[in-house]
Amino acid sequence: MPVVGLEWFLVIAAFLFATGVFTILTRKNAVSILMGVELILNAANVNLVAFSRFVKPAATLGPQSVEFPLQGSAAHAVYGQPWIAGNVFAAFVIVLAAAEAAVALGLILGIYRTAGDVDVDEATALKG
Amino acid sequence: MIAALGLAVKNPATWVFLAFAAVTCGSALVVAVSRSLVYSAYALLLTFFGVAGLYAFLDADFLAAAQLLVYVGGILVLILFGVMLTHKIRDINLSNESTNPVVGAVISGFLFLALAYVSLMTDWQVVEHPASATSGEIGRAFVGKYLLPFEVSSVLLLGALIGAAYLARREKREA
Amino acid sequence: MHPVITFAHNVLPFTKGWPDWVVYVAIVFVVAFGILNTLVAPLTGISTYIERRMAGRAQYRWGPNRVGFRSLLDALPVTRWIGRMGDIGPVKAIGRLIPGGLLQFAADGLKLFTKEDIIPAKADKFLFRASPYVVMAGSFAAFAVLPVSFNFRAVNFNIGIFYVLGISSLVVPGILMAGWGSANKWALFGGMRSASQIVSYEIPVAISLMTAVMLAGTMNMTDIVNAQRSGYGIEKAGALGWYVFRYGGLMIVPFVIYFIGGCAEVNRTPFDLPEGESELVSGYHTEYSGFRWSFFFMAEYSNMFAVGAIATTMFLGGPLPPYPVQLTEQLFGGMGHLGMVLRFLEGFAWFFIKSYFFVLVMIHMRWTLPRYRVDQLMHLCWKVLLPIALVWFVLMCGVRAVRMEMKLAAQPAVAEVTR
Numbered sequence: 207m208p209v210v211g212l213e214w215f216l217v218i219a220a221f222l223f224a225t226g227v228f229t230i231l232t233r234k235n236a237v238s239i240l241m242g243v244e245l246i247l248n249a250a251n252v253n254l255v256a257f258s259r260f261v262k263p264a265a266t267l268g269p270q271s272v273e274f275p276l277q278g279s280a281a282h283a284v285y286g287q288p289w290i291a292g293n294v295f296a297a298f299v300i301v302l303a304a305a306e307a308a309v310a311l312g313l314i315l316g317i318y319r320t321a322g323d324v325d326v327d328e329a330t331a332l333k334g
Numbered sequence: 335m336i337a338a339l340g341l342a343v344k345n346p347a348t349w350v351f352l353a354f355a356a357v358t359c360g361s362a363l364v365v366a367v368s369r370s371l372v373y374s375a376y377a378l379l380l381t382f383f384g385v386a387g388l389y390a391f392l393d394a395d396f397l398a399a400a401q402l403l404v405y406v407g408g409i410l411v412l413i414l415f416g417v418m419l420t421h422k423i424r425d426i427n428l429s430n431e432s433t434n435p436v437v438g439a440v441i442s443g444f445l446f447l448a449l450a451y452v453s454l455m456t457d458w459q460v461v462e463h464p465a466s467a468t469s470g471e472i473g474r475a476f477v478g479k480y481l482l483p484f485e486v487s488s489v490l491l492l493g494a495l496i497g498a499a500y501l502a503r504r505e506k507r508e509a
Numbered sequence: 510m511h512p513v514i515t516f517a518h519n520v521l522p523f524t525k526g527w528p529d530w531v532v533y534v535a536i537v538f539v540v541a542f543g544i545l546n547t548l549v550a551p552l553t554g555i556s557t558y559i560e561r562r563m564a565g566r567a568q569y570r571w572g573p574n575r576v577g578f579r580s581l582l583d584a585l586p587v588t589r590w591i592g593r594m595g596d597i598g599p600v601k602a603i604g605r606l607i608p609g610g611l612l613q614f615a616a617d618g619l620k621l622f623t624k625e626d627i628i629p630a631k632a633d634k635f636l637f638r639a640s641p642y643v644v645m646a647g648s649f650a651a652f653a654v655l656p657v658s659f660n661f662r663a664v665n666f667n668i669g670i671f672y673v674l675g676i677s678s679l680v681v682p683g684i685l686m687a688g689w690g691s692a693n694k695w696a697l698f699g700g701m702r703s704a705s706q707i708v709s710y711e712i713p714v715a716i717s718l719m720t721a722v723m724l725a726g727t728m729n730m731t732d733i734v735n736a737q738r739s740g741y742g743i744e745k746a747g748a749l750g751w752y753v754f755r756y757g758g759l760m761i762v763p764f765v766i767y768f769i770g771g772c773a774e775v776n777r778t779p780f781d782l783p784e785g786e787s788e789l790v791s792g793y794h795t796e797y798s799g800f801r802w803s804f805f806f807m808a809e810y811s812n813m814f815a816v817g818a819i820a821t822t823m824f825l826g827g828p829l830p831p832y833p834v835q836l837t838e839q840l841f842g843g844m845g846h847l848g849m850v851l852r853f854l855e856g857f858a859w860f861f862i863k864s865y866f867f868v869l870v871m872i873h874m875r876w877t878l879p880r881y882r883v884d885q886l887m888h889l890c891w892k893v894l895l896p897i898a899l900v901w902f903v904l905m906c907g908v909r910a911v912r913m914e915m916k917l918a919a920q921p922a923v924a925e926v927t928r
Contacts (some may be wrong), residue, residue, distance in 0.1 A: 209347040212460055215388065216453035218355050222381070224446035225362040231438035232366075237416040241365055241378050244409060248385050251397075259392045260460045289463065290471040293394055294480055297472060300397075300404050301487050305494035307409040311416050312501030318420045347527045372636070372689060379682055399668050399675040407678025411708055414685045418701065467667050469728065 215256035222249035236314045236324040240307065247303045251296045258292020351391055358384030367435075371421070375414050382406050396469040553810035555865075558614045560810075560872050567876035624799035629692060632796065636690030640683050641797070641804035647679030648808040651815050656731045658828045658856030669730035670722060673819065674715055680808070681707050684793050687805075691796040699792025702782055706886065707774050713894040714770035717763035720902050721752050721823040724760075724909060734827040738834060745833035751826040756908055762901050764824040766894050768867070771816035773890070775809055778875040782883055817867030818860070825863050828856030 222245050229242030318324050361380035368374045382405040389398040476484045517532050518525050527535075564570070628637055654669040666672050681704045688700020722728050725736040740750035752760045773780040776792075784792030794805045821827055830837070837855055841848035881889070 209391070210351055212458055213454055214351075214355070215392065217450050218358060218388065220446050220449035220453060221359050222362050222385075223449065224442040225359075225366040227445055228438045228442035229366045231441060232433055232435050234433055235371060237413060237420065238371060238374060240413060240416065241374055244378065244405075244413075245362055245365060245381065248381065248405075252385060252388055255389055255392045255394045255397060259394070261458060287471050287475075290468065290475050293397055293468050293472055294475045296394070296397055297400060297476075298483060298487055300400055301491065304404050304408055305491050307412045308494050308498040309501065311412045312498040314416050315419060315502045324420045372633070376636070376682070376686065395666075395668050396671070399671045402675030403671070403678055407675070407681060407708070407711065411681050411685070411704055414682065414689075415701070415704070418685070418689060418697065469668055469671075 212256055212260040215252055219249040219252040219256070222246075222252065234325045234327055236310075236317060236326050239326065240310050240314070243310075244303065244307070247299055251299050254292040254296045254299070256292075258289060258296075354384050354387035354391070357381075358388065371417050372414075375410070375417055378413065379406060379410055382410060393466075394468050396472055550807070552814050553807045554614065556810040556813060556868055556872075557617070557806075559869065560875075561613050561617070563869075563872050564876055621800060621803045626799045626801060627796070629796050631692045633690040633692065636686045637796070638801075640687035640690060641801050641808075643683030643686060644680050644808045645804050645811075647677055647683060648812045648815065650676040650679070651819075652811070654730055655815075655818050656734050656822060656827050657818075657860050658853050659734075659834075660731060661828075661853060661856065665729065665731055668728045670718055670733070670819070670823065671728050673815075674711070674718070677812075677815070678711070680812075687797070688793040691793070693796055695789045695791075696793050696795045699784055699789045699795065702789075702883070703776055703784075703793055706776065706780065706782065709887065709890045710770040710773040710894075713766050713890065713898040714774065716895070716898040716902050717767040717770070718819070718823055720760070720763040720898075720905050723902070723906060724752065724755070730822050730827070734822060734829060737826040737829060745835045747833040748826070748831035751829070752824045756905070759901075759905065759908065760824065762897065763905075764820065766898050766901075767824070768816075768820055768870075770890075770894060771820065772871055772874065773886070775812045775816060775871070777809070777813070777871060779878040779881050780886060781875075781880060782886060813868050813871055814864060817864040817871070820867055821860060821863040827863075828860040830855065830859045 226242045226245030226249060229245060230239050233239055233242065314324055321328050357380055361377040361384065364377035365374045365381060368377060382401060385405075386398045386401040389395075389401060517535070628634060651673045654666045654672055684703050684707075685700050688697045688703075691697070721733065725733040727733060727736070737750045737752055737755075738746070740746045740755050743749065748754060753764050754760075776784065784794070789795070794802055797805065837852065841852045841855075844851065
């Protein structure tokens with residue numbers, strides 16, 4: 207097992223989340239707000255991976271059917287262990303974060319071109 | 335329980351963990367309060383590194399490397415480009431003052447305390463299971479149980495690629 | 510338990526309570542600092558020596574090929590006489606054995622040590638100072654998982670090649686740090702060009718590496734090497750087992766894509782737009798001088814070697830010799846400890862010969878080819894290399910799937926269990 211308990215990871219993730227929220231609340235620069243969003247996503251990811259490592263999952267593959275002919279450990283050997291779910295979800299979050307950052311950068315550059323600034327308070331026009 | 339925070343002080347790995355935790359939290363704080371936008375971005379580099387270290391402590395080796403590859407090599411570079419393309423180099427110490435820091439601190443402080451309270455007071459059903467290599471399991475899960483989300487996320491990435499290229503493109507001059 | 514960890518537990522008993530990865534990290538630190546610093550520094554030294562000499566030849570600039578002991582002797586009237594002795598008969602032959610240009614290397618080093626360390630007045634001092642370390646850390650950390658000989662590497666990481674891709678992405682923020690911290694628009698342009706180039710070329714590079722990973726079925730570099738011991742159904746395949754020559758030569762395409770992308774990632778001619786002298790003075794390290802500047806160059810040379818070493822490991826069998834390795838295994842296997850040393854040296858020698866071959870090719874390319882234009886560079890990456898790499902990846906997936914089906918068809922009992 208990891209050297210420290212689950213609570214440590216949860217508290218660190220809570221701290222990351224709080225700093226992310228603080229960043230989003232207090233900054234006006236669009237790039238800075240993007241950084242806050244990344245902090246929050248990282249906090250969520252730490253939680254997901256920590257639960258994946260520490261907490262026993264209840265997930266099963268559903269009832270036996272044509273799609274899922276295997277059950278129990280044989281099914282887990284082929285379709286993946288249930289405890290990996292948190293890791294898989296964190297991987298999805300990383301993928302989504304990459305897509306989100308790319309689109310956000312495109313938006314920020316667009317705002318900069320039309321408004322000449324990246325202050326989110328200034329970007330009020332719906333049509334540039 | 336608070337007792338769950340007890341540390342195996344004699345184990346050097348604990349101190350390595352504490353170092354990673356300190357780096358993560360400290361640099362996240364710098365991201366939030368630094369007056370220079372560039373310093374915020376580079377503090378974010380340290381945060382991502384710290385989180386990769388936390389993943390390694392959680393035996394998630396694949397995710398630790400993915401965190402480095404995607405966050406440090408991709409998202410952080412995008413953010414740095416965002417900083418550098420939207421500012422002039424003459425304002426090298428980009429000022430980035432916080433607005434309403436007191437209100438923000440109260441709200442986020444309350445959130446932190448609430449989350450920490452829940453984390454510490456809940457009686458988590460922790461199960462001991464040995465660490466095993468995660469990359470093979472993640473691969474099996476991607477093409478097994480989570481095949482549909484996997485495919486959907488690839489479509490999403492393609493959409494984001496096209497969308498970002500379209501948004502960032504210079505608008506055509508009207509003839 | 511892994512032998513490296515067992516070894517650490519035996520030598521340093523207090524590591525027994527540590528989790529495996531902490532022991533790994535500790536070993537990475539110790540090995541990176543101790544062995545690799547005495548390994549990487551000479552590697553970069555050898556590369557600069559070769560580069561100096563080949564550049565001298567290419568530009569008809571004989572100095573770097575001649576500065577040697579002879580010219581040192583020529584410097585003083587008293588010793589010049591001793592030098593002249595070398596012209597006579599058999600002594601001349603001995604004098605020729607000393608390679609020329611060795612002192613050029615020493616002179617370069619001395620010059621760098623004694624140069625003034627300038628930090629521009631308006632620079633962001635912290636970023637300016639931190640950048641060389643970040644770049645060096647990113648390029649040196651990749652050496653931790655390279656299998657430099659048979660089953661010999663600093664760390665046996667089960668996600669080896671993925672770790673290399675991840676940790677070497679640290680170079681990009683480091684370069685941007687240098688560009689921004691210098692407070693100089695040429696440095697900033699160079700840094701941003703360099704970053705966009707590395708980020709773009711990382712994609713075809715990663716896909717072509719993943720082709721080899723997919724064929725080997727593992728990301729562990731040692732296992733990838735071992736997967737190349739045999740091929741074409743021959744147990745003792747020798748060079749035929751290397752991935753470039755496997756599958757009827759289909760793997761040559763990802764290999765070439767990897768090498769082109771790798772050259773682009775180290776920012777050398779013909780891909781040296783980030784430091785194109787006629788356009789950007791010297792790119793992101795324009796403002797650097799003295800030892801800080803040499804840090805960037807050590808990173809560049811170690812990156813060159815790393816590109817060659819990864820190409821060697823993933824496509825050319827790493828430390829495997831071109832003759833069947835099983836022959837020398839049998840030969841050295843019966844020789845006890847001496848055999849172990851010989852076997853280690855054999856793998857080590859082949860690994861470095863192959864890796865240095867790529868370094869030589871890269872140096873030769875730098876002094877023969879002209880520079881790309883920015884649009885040509887991006888065109889090559891996104892419209893040529895990336896589609897070919899993707900199509901080839903899918904093609905090799907198909908080839909592997911068909912071969913697996915054929916294997917399973919030959920063994921019905923195994924097929925039943927696997928399905």
